[in-house]
Amino acid sequence: MSILDYKYEFTVYDTLRKTCDEKKSGGGKGKKYPDEHSLDIGLDMTVKNSKGQTGWGYASPLYVDGDRIHSSVVNISYELHFRHGFNFFGQGSLATTKVSAEGIYDRENGNLCMIACRHVLSKDQNLIEKDMLDCGMKINLQFSPLDATDRRSVNGTIESTRRKSDPLYFEPMELSSISITKYQAANSISRINLENVMVLISNTLACVFVGWQLYYVKKHPGVLPFISIVMCFVLILGYMIPLLSNFGAMFVPNRSWQDKFLGTGEWLKVNEVIVSALMLVAFVLQLRLLQLTWSSRQVKEA
Template structure:
């Protein structure tokens, strides 16, 4: 798009390049040729470990609604290797996030096209445009036998300055994507996959296999959670039998929205040093509302009565996803990213998945956690985890006011000489749901008068409209009876039936 005005004209603008992907009469040529026998050179998977898709819930439905940000996970040797970047070294950085934005879906809902973008963070504004220079264009097809999506991706060349000469080439990148059937403390990702190159290792453009994960919400029936650390929970979290406790109903129930809350990490000498959130993943033998299709697997019910999910005993199994952002300048040694002692970044994100037991009668929650280890700003594979973490949380009674906040701690169970040991993190929290209920109650006298005056005005307006509507209705009924045109009842005047004659029939 060029401006017809002169350069000196205030309405002049420089050339704007547009890039559009054809959607009319498009033929999926790449996937039909490449995936006739499955994903080429992809990792062999057991189909029963991954969820199937149905005719009413197709692969296209899973990606509708915008882009999906996937966290990239590199191998331990990838930081010093030049063959890790799917886009090569020309972009100048190693991406940490990949997004898949659907372009078009086939008529049979089994094949689709993606714009695959690599970025350094997961945030992109609603109106933000993708960076074509760091993107791939791909065709994907759902493999019903292996329960996975196979994608062929191609580079977009000459897209740095003007898009006029942009073209697609080098279609040697492959992606595979699956939906795990069972979640656990070591795998809380609802979507997993990998990226690889089909080029020979000694050829230019080859890169090592990269894994990616997505931990957001999906809607697939049959998703289950399996508890794996309950033996360690028994040793670290001794629970008393509260079957006959008189405190029932005084603390949040396991499935209450109050179980999800925000937190602030506090250190006495430094004040607030971080913030984050705790989100339940699975609770007892029912799914938490954030995952409406998450079910408890039969193997997740522990045999130990001390940690058995039993509403009668007041103890519930529960799992959480914990996300914390800490100031790197105030980090303890064991929380520093692996192989990164410089602390050049201002913030460090800590991800912990935890599972344990919640006591309904006392409001106490005790869990064993696994922390995802990271190398600088890049993630290792999911096997790099520190599962020697204890999380304790105390919920305030429901009858308390907002000044009684949720209290908790995260501490390492390792020896002090262990490089992964860190000092306990103390935090306080507040439930979003509880805040919305309790905050309007705490008002000044002026706010209270304004609140009641506003409510009184709204109530009077509603009553006036209802009275006016009733009066008009009776006037209409009186008119009908007076003219003896239509014999009807009150119900028929509100819900007319075929017995009422039309205007033209009068």
């Protein structure tokens, strides 16, 4: 598997025809799966072996070729990195392993089937070479539809096609991934924008109403002793708790990977500052109302 003169050559196409099941699943009829050229086919993975041990990795597409196969089935190559966790492929392999894979992807049912190769290091040079390429591996991934509500977007397995007696054989491992598709991202952005507008409106109205109260008691100071101090305390707490929660978000830069993926990090940052500023104004105005109410009661008792 190598790129020569900027042209990728698929070397295991005939093997794929014999190994991978290309029958289309009826369960995917009428559903839309990730496009082979989209970012949705790159993913972070959780890997679990037969002993229940868990590791992590990621898969990055290298090349897509739709010339040889028409319709929805295309040739595709991947580079996979397995890191952090258990010894992924048993003896003769490292905890961090790079795997190259070639396969076929069918966007009509979201199935990806690949033959994979890895470099095997061995101290016993009498049995095998010191650096041997093991291509007896099969990877099968099933992508979820783009509009799926389940957060688990990919499920699959990686298994050895060798006999159990072979020293390079390893037990099958489960692959899964939780990621956000562009469809889900668009829905999330719409929901976030709606929530932001509602919060901005509610905080703006809060400032207006408390300011209106202060204007009214200034013209009618006689109503101040009848304002509930308990109510003022409850309203002040209602503004103070969110302010304390958002204090770190206002001054500490912290963009999560979700914000980077959605491209909404800067807008969310500006929105947090505006919301916190409006809430601070409402808090100060409510505090002023409490002070006036408390002072009027002290004067009345005196």
